[in-house]
Amino acid sequence: MPDFKPKDVPVDSACTPGPTRRSFLSRGAVGLAAAVATRSSWAEMPASATENTVKLPQIQDPKREQAEETPDPNSPPDDRVGYAIVGLGRLSLDQILPALSACKYSRVAALVSGDPDKARKAARQYGLREADVWDYQNFERLADNPRVHVVYIVLPNGMHKEFTVRAARIGKHVLCEKPMATSATDCQTMIDVCRQANRKLMIAYRSQYEPMDRMIVKMVQQGKIGPVCEFIAGNSQNVGDPSQWRLKKALAGGGALPDIGLYALNAARFLSGEEPVEVMATTTKPDHDPRFREVEESVHFVLRFPSGFTATCIASYRSHESRFFRLQGPQGWAGMDPAFGYNGLRMRHGAMIDGKNAVTEITIDPNNQFAREIDHMSQGVISNTTPHTPGEEGLQDQRIMEAIYESARTGAAVKIARPTGIWRGPEPSEETF
Numbered sequence: 001m002p003d004f005k006p007k008d009v010p011v012d013s014a015c016t017p018g019p020t021r022r023s024f025l026s027r028g029a030v031g032l033a034a035a036v037a038t039r040s041s042w043a044e045m046p047a048s049a050t051e052n053t054v055k056l057p058q059i060q061d062p063k064r065e066q067a068e069e070t071p072d073p074n075s076p077p078d079d080r081v082g083y084a085i086v087g088l089g090r091l092s093l094d095q096i097l098p099a100l101s102a103c104k105y106s107r108v109a110a111l112v113s114g115d116p117d118k119a120r121k122a123a124r125q126y127g128l129r130e131a132d133v134w135d136y137q138n139f140e141r142l143a144d145n146p147r148v149h150v151v152y153i154v155l156p157n158g159m160h161k162e163f164t165v166r167a168a169r170i171g172k173h174v175l176c177e178k179p180m181a182t183s184a185t186d187c188q189t190m191i192d193v194c195r196q197a198n199r200k201l202m203i204a205y206r207s208q209y210e211p212m213d214r215m216i217v218k219m220v221q222q223g224k225i226g227p228v229c230e231f232i233a234g235n236s237q238n239v240g241d242p243s244q245w246r247l248k249k250a251l252a253g254g255g256a257l258p259d260i261g262l263y264a265l266n267a268a269r270f271l272s273g274e275e276p277v278e279v280m281a282t283t284t285k286p287d288h289d290p291r292f293r294e295v296e297e298s299v300h301f302v303l304r305f306p307s308g309f310t311a312t313c314i315a316s317y318r319s320h321e322s323r324f325f326r327l328q329g330p331q332g333w334a335g336m337d338p339a340f341g342y343n344g345l346r347m348r349h350g351a352m353i354d355g356k357n358a359v360t361e362i363t364i365d366p367n368n369q370f371a372r373e374i375d376h377m378s379q380g381v382i383s384n385t386t387p388h389t390p391g392e393e394g395l396q397d398q399r400i401m402e403a404i405y406e407s408a409r410t411g412a413a414v415k416i417a418r419p420t421g422i423w424r425g426p427e428p429s430e431e432t433f
Contacts, residue, residue, distance in 0.1 A: 082109030180394025182253030226331030255295030261315030
């Protein structure tokens with residue numbers, strides 16, 4: 001395996017980061033280097049599993065949310081691609097850090113957080129050194145850490161641009177959670193800066209690396225469904241805590257659409273292999289509900305594609321949890337219910353067999369979607385190839401979401417320009433799966 005130490009890229013001293021996240025995540029805290037013990041005392045300090053468990057507040061309806069136990073720590077070999085996880089919220093602690101322990105080509109190399117206590121606990125749990133823990137103020141010092149090759153940004157949407165730019169300018173590749181940003185302008189800036197720094201940028205569309213979703217893509221490509229006619233999808237959940245960042249427009253960019261509606265939007269595009277040319281949409285924002293003072297509660301949109309294919313999608317922040325989609329054509333259909341989730345997915349395929357309408361349920365051994373997408377990014381770093389879901393893929397979704405909001409605002413259909421250039425990279429290697 002080659003040495004992945006990034007080439008030295010000068011930091012633009014004139015680039016001052018935008019509004020900081022301390023209004024949200026303890027920006028004013030003292031740097032972690034001063035807050036934690038020395039390396040020797042760190043190593044000698046006894047800590048039980050209970051002491052190192054990070055507890056997070058509930059964000060969904062408490063009747064729905066169940067706590068998940070964090071898997072036993074694992075210490076991957078150092079010859080794998082190293083990741084700095086930026087942001088230690090629910091997704092990082094419950095999904096991404098455990099997934100890195102299951103990766104073939106990837107390992108956790110550093111943590112970046114504004115919460116010293118949380119960072120200390122997570123670092124001990126995953127066998128990291130004191131020197132591998134950073135805060136947001138000293139983020140640029142990661143440039144001197146050869147163990148970190150990729151920065152995985154798991155922050156509120158409104159902060160994706162800032163930390164992507166900062167990461168690229170210190171010579172690190174970037175894996176960024178979706179949605180890519182809160183505006184198409186910010187998405188383009190992220191792409192441009194990474195290109196100028198010769199760093200890879202991948203958006204974490206984990207469903208595009210999930211085996212059953214990929215099986216449906218192959219069905220479409222092989223004509224087993226026939227020319228696709230329609231796509232129907234829904235993604236809903238009943239959010240709880242009104243103070244969470246997903247309900248703040250500056251941090252989230254919107255409500256149900258960029259958070260959960262994006263799953264249906266992106267699925268319509270990557271499953272069909274087509275790009276929409278027009279959208280008609282409506283949004284709902286109840287006046288009486290304190291959760292939706294800044295963002296929409298629900299969105300309903302219909303996408304029209306050049307072939308006549310249509311996608312009808314709904315997303316809601318005020319409905320009982322439901323996630324599904326169905327893709328239909330003259331030769332058959334394929335769908336998932338539940339869909340979009342981290343696990344427990346169920347796929348069915350309907351077609352005529354021996355003159356009879358038959359429905360087949362397809363199951364695949366449990367898999368870690370996050371490990372698959374992370375390892376795909378690592379393979380791209382190793383082989384110097386473009387990721388399957390580069391920044392251009394995230395930019396296209398952001399452009400469509402802006403058209404959805406415009407249609408909802410004006411009450412009229414809005415045209416969508418076809419993306420230029422290449423917006424999706426080579427198919428993921430089967431070896432990853």
